[in-house]
Amino acid sequence: xxxxxxxxxxxxxxxxxxxxxxxxxxxxxxxxxxxxxxxxxxxxxxxxxxxxxxxxxxxxxxxxxxxxxxxxxxxxxxxxxxxxxxxxxxxxxxxxxxxxxxxxxxxxxxxxxxxxxxxxxxxxxxxxxxxxxxxxxxxxxxxxxxxxxxxxxxxxxxxxxxxxxxxxxxxxxxxxxxxxxxxxxxxxxxxxxxxxxxxxxxxxxxxxxxxxxxxxxxxxxxxxxxxxxxxxxxxxxxxxxxxxxxxxxxxxxxxxxxxxxxxxxxxxxxxxxxxxxxxxxxxxxxxxxxxxxxxxxxxxxxxxxxxxxxxxxxxxxxxxxxxxxxxxxxxxxxxxxxxxxxxxxxxxxxxxxxxxxxxxxxxxxxxxxxxxxxxxxxxxxxxxxxxxxxxxxxxxxxxxxxxxxxxxxxxxxxxxxxxxxxxxxxxxxxxxxxxxxxxxxxxxxxxxx
Amino acid sequence: xxxxxxxxxxxxxxxxxxxxxxxxxxxxxxxxxxxxxxxxxxxxxxxxxxxxxxxxxxxxxxxxxxxxxxxxxxxxxxxxxxxxxxxxxxxxxxxxxxxxxxxxxxxxxxxxxxxxxxxxxxxxxxxxxxxxxxxxxxxxxxxxxxxxxxxxxxxxxxxxxxxxxxxxxxxxxxxxxxxxxxxxxxxxxxxxxxxxxxxxxxxxxxxxxxxxxxxxxxxxxxxxxxxxxxxxxxxxxxxxxxxxxxxxxxxxxxxxxxxxxxxxxxxxxxxxxxxxxxxxxxxxxxxxxxxxxxxxxxxxxxxxxxxxxxxxxxxxxxxxxxxxxxxxxxxxxxxxxxxxxxxxxxxxxxxxxxxxxxxxxxxxxxxxxxxxxxxxxxxxxxxxxxxxxxxxxxxxxxxxxxxxxxxxxxxxxxxxxxxxxxxxxxxxxxxxxxxxxxxxxxxxxxxxxxxxxxxxxxxxxxxxxxxxxxxxxxxxxxxxxx
Numbered sequence: 001x002x003x004x005x006x007x008x009x010x011x012x013x014x015x016x017x018x019x020x021x022x023x024x025x026x027x028x029x030x031x032x033x034x035x036x037x038x039x040x041x042x043x044x045x046x047x048x049x050x051x052x053x054x055x056x057x058x059x060x061x062x063x064x065x066x067x068x069x070x071x072x073x074x075x076x077x078x079x080x081x082x083x084x085x086x087x088x089x090x091x092x093x094x095x096x097x098x099x100x101x102x103x104x105x106x107x108x109x110x111x112x113x114x115x116x117x118x119x120x121x122x123x124x125x126x127x128x129x130x131x132x133x134x135x136x137x138x139x140x141x142x143x144x145x146x147x148x149x150x151x152x153x154x155x156x157x158x159x160x161x162x163x164x165x166x167x168x169x170x171x172x173x174x175x176x177x178x179x180x181x182x183x184x185x186x187x188x189x190x191x192x193x194x195x196x197x198x199x200x201x202x203x204x205x206x207x208x209x210x211x212x213x214x215x216x217x218x219x220x221x222x223x224x225x226x227x228x229x230x231x232x233x234x235x236x237x238x239x240x241x242x243x244x245x246x247x248x249x250x251x252x253x254x255x256x257x258x259x260x261x262x263x264x265x266x267x268x269x270x271x272x273x274x275x276x277x278x279x280x281x282x283x284x285x286x287x288x289x290x291x292x293x294x295x296x297x298x299x300x301x302x303x304x305x306x307x308x309x310x311x312x313x314x315x316x317x318x319x320x321x322x323x324x325x326x327x328x329x330x331x332x333x334x335x336x337x338x339x340x341x342x343x344x345x346x347x348x349x350x351x352x353x354x355x356x357x358x359x360x361x362x363x364x365x366x367x368x369x370x371x372x373x374x375x376x377x378x379x380x381x382x383x384x385x386x387x388x389x390x391x392x393x394x395x396x397x398x399x400x401x402x403x404x405x406x407x408x409x410x411x412x413x414x415x416x417x418x419x420x421x422x423x424x425x426x427x428x429x430x431x432x433x434x435x436x437x438x439x440x441x442x443x444x445x446x447x448x449x
Numbered sequence: 450x451x452x453x454x455x456x457x458x459x460x461x462x463x464x465x466x467x468x469x470x471x472x473x474x475x476x477x478x479x480x481x482x483x484x485x486x487x488x489x490x491x492x493x494x495x496x497x498x499x500x501x502x503x504x505x506x507x508x509x510x511x512x513x514x515x516x517x518x519x520x521x522x523x524x525x526x527x528x529x530x531x532x533x534x535x536x537x538x539x540x541x542x543x544x545x546x547x548x549x550x551x552x553x554x555x556x557x558x559x560x561x562x563x564x565x566x567x568x569x570x571x572x573x574x575x576x577x578x579x580x581x582x583x584x585x586x587x588x589x590x591x592x593x594x595x596x597x598x599x600x601x602x603x604x605x606x607x608x609x610x611x612x613x614x615x616x617x618x619x620x621x622x623x624x625x626x627x628x629x630x631x632x633x634x635x636x637x638x639x640x641x642x643x644x645x646x647x648x649x650x651x652x653x654x655x656x657x658x659x660x661x662x663x664x665x666x667x668x669x670x671x672x673x674x675x676x677x678x679x680x681x682x683x684x685x686x687x688x689x690x691x692x693x694x695x696x697x698x699x700x701x702x703x704x705x706x707x708x709x710x711x712x713x714x715x716x717x718x719x720x721x722x723x724x725x726x727x728x729x730x731x732x733x734x735x736x737x738x739x740x741x742x743x744x745x746x747x748x749x750x751x752x753x754x755x756x757x758x759x760x761x762x763x764x765x766x767x768x769x770x771x772x773x774x775x776x777x778x779x780x781x782x783x784x785x786x787x788x789x790x791x792x793x794x795x796x797x798x799x800x801x802x803x804x805x806x807x808x809x810x811x812x813x814x815x816x817x818x819x820x821x822x823x824x825x826x827x828x829x830x831x832x833x834x835x836x837x838x839x840x841x842x843x844x845x846x847x848x849x850x851x852x853x854x855x856x857x858x859x860x861x862x863x864x865x866x867x868x869x870x871x872x873x874x875x876x877x878x879x880x881x882x883x884x885x886x887x888x889x890x891x892x893x894x895x896x897x898x899x900x901x902x903x904x905x906x907x908x909x910x911x912x913x914x915x916x917x918x919x920x921x922x923x924x925x926x927x928x929x930x931x
Contacts, residue, residue: 032836043603043625043627045625
């Protein structure tokens with residue numbers, strides 16, 4: 001696979017490193033220092049030039065590229081570069097567009113816009129990832145699929161849960177049932193078979209991140225608490241909006257008065273605080289210790305680190321930080337920060353997800369069991385002539401089909417016909433998933449004839 | 450530097466070098482010369498044993514190869530090349546003095562072509578082949594060959610490649626460094642095969658043609674004849690070798706572009722144009738100056754001037770006649786050309802045409818700034834500009850180059866060499882030209898130089914081949930910190 005990456009920043013280099021293991025990588029940038037760093041770290045070709053110049057793209061032989069990924073810091077540059085690359089013959093184009101206002105959909109990945117095969121939104125993907133981390137504080141596990149947009153969570157039922165004695169299917173929201181399975185005594189049972197939920201059961205839910213978050217809090221009848229977010233940039237704003245939608249008491253902190261005023265206007269359900277998230281007196285005066293979680297998402301790694309450390313010291317049970325520079329995550333862990341994420345991590349995962357590859361996209365073990373949740377590509381199974389329905393898949397009796405991964409969502413209808421680009425999410429014993437993979441390969445061979 | 454990683458990497462490279470020794474061993478067996486067979490068998494076994502020992506030392510080495518490890522591996526490899534490459538000469542008895550044998554091997558691998566052998570015509574076929582094969586391997590680079598044939602090393606391979614092929618402004622040919630190395634070796638091998646074929650068609654015996662083709666493409670200069678190319682007295686051979694010397698002195702990346710249909714790159718390349726302009730100018734001046742000694746025959750003068758000039762500017766060092774007998778102006782011009790060498794990305798040595806060109810532009814820019822202090826100037830090369838950092842690096846390289854030149858030639862003078870011999874011997878080794886002027890002229894050799902001087906010049910040859918800093922870095926304490 002030949003990949004052309006526009007942008008040699010942290011994100012570009014991170015994606016290049018992952019993709020250079022799968023094929024040839026060429027990195028384009030008009031910043032020679034960024035290129036020098038890429039040259040030093042990667043076995044990839046570097047080219048100095050503007051990715052929105054046709055001559056530069058031709059010099060990079062864009063017509064031979066299987067994938068073109070534009071991940072500079074500028075949305076307009078990325079869009080223009082992806083559109084140009086597509087017009088010059090790149091097979092598949094992906095552009096990073098961080099402004100959520102550009103999107104027609106709620107998710108962080110949108111397909112087929114302005115000539116680009118897919119647009120990826122770092123702030124939304126980061127929002128989803130940070131939300132996943134917050135959900136994790138109340139769950140046994142939360143595993144990410146669909147490039148970070150779909151989560152599978154397992155929540156242990158406590159003795160105060162309103163679901164005790166109720167059928168598992170009663171865990172619902174306005175869109176329908178939220179549970180898809182219950183692990184009781186280490187065995188996965190279908191929701192329909194659990195007529196009375198017991199203490200110690202693990203309820204599994206799957207779907208878009210916010211929905212899984214809502215289910216997690218509902219299972220044990222918890223009231224969403226206070227969450228402090230430091231940094232009123234695009235990432236902070238997105239996360240605050242997501243959390244507010246889940247009815248958390250969100251406090252968004254920024255040092256710039258004008259930014260705070262704009263945030264107050266745009267996010268009416270969020271408390272906007274003007275102050276310095278690294279100042280002890282400010283944090284104390286805002287009773288930071290009462291927060292359930294603390295998230296620092298400023299542009300500055302050092303501020304994120306210091307703010308999170310102070311929050312931990314003041315007694316906040318979980319503090320998360322954005323780490324822009326790769327390699328910082330390990331240091332944060334050492335210092336006792338509950339978790340980190342970064343633009344390059346979430347964008348890298350999204351790009352990986354969008355590209356063709358092995359049949360199993362991602363797999364995660366359900367802790368304490370021999371079950372795994374896995375997302376499968378349906379390469380070779382969906383053609384123009386032959387249609388395939390979800391219920392026709394050769395899923396063994398001990399496994400459960402969670403749904404079709406389509407865009408950033410999970411479609412649960414078994415009668416639904418697969419479309420190009422769809423994946424399927426299955427949970428079951430590890431050996432059954434192995435058999436399922438083999439069965440899909442065999443089916444693909446048969447369909448090829 | 451992680452010594453285990455360095456040992457493991459060098460072990461693998463040495464195994465490759467040992468494999469290369471099978472070729473001269475084959476010639477020795479073919480010719481049935483017992484002592485020569487023993488010499489090459491001993492060298493092969495010793496190299497393999499050393500490789501195995503180093504392999505054991507690096508058995509538990511981590512897989513990641515950092516820049517420091519790459520520099521260490523390349524430096525250790527080049528040190529070993531001198532030792533193991535020179536071993537057959539001593540065992541065979543063709544060069545008895547170990548320091549001289551190391552000098553000959555280093556001269557071979559660095560494609561210098563300076564020799565300590567006075568009676569080349571009586572060397573065994575195996576030894577003549579080995580001398581030219583060393584040029585060929587060293588020309589494109591043994592580490593580059595290793596990167597080309599060894600399974601993926603990731604970014605470590607890139608560090609290895611860049612340690613052996615530093616260059617002022619390097620551009621990769623293919624996205625992966627392994628692909629680049631493979632492409633370069635294919636082009637290099639193809640050109641060698643083409644020259645061999647043409648030389649055979651021109652009447653040169655096949656063995657000689659192979660040896661001279663390897664020597665030409667590596668811009669080495671070792672010949673299987675004492676009188677070098679002049680021994681054939683064949684104008685067609687002269688022109689073929691001259692053209693291929695020129696080809697070897699040009700950036701091989703341009704040939705890759707040519708194969709891919711990017712012939713415009715060749716036409717627009719500022720370095721190539723500058724390099725050709727310098728060569729044409731020097732050839733015309735020397736041709737004019739030597740006309741009286743060539744019976745006033747313009748074509749004969751042009752042939753001699755072209756061959757000798759290209760032999761020096763491409764740092765090959767072949768000869769068809771003794772250029773040390775030319776008029777002083779011609780000798781001085783050739784002496785100056787020894788400093789410049791060929792193009793970056795070629796197998797030629799020297800400061801490199803691109804560096805000289807950038808320096809000239811830098812000087813012009815400084816003069817302009819002096820006259821118009823508010824002018825903001827950039828150093829333009831065609832459509833691109835040279836970043837200040839690159840210009841600074843070039844400046845530092847040239848200063849260091851001349852510093853080494855000054856120190857080493859001073860040492861040689863102290864050892865008893867005359868001024869011109871000392872200076873030309875130093876530049877001939879540092880730029881990997883081979884023959885110099887006066888005592889080390891084209892018809893002389895380096896045998897008379899004291900052992901210490903030979904070892905010092907061997908250091909110069911390796912420093913020149915690795916473009917100085919890659920070798921100097923290994924002497925820095927920082928490089929040895931883990």
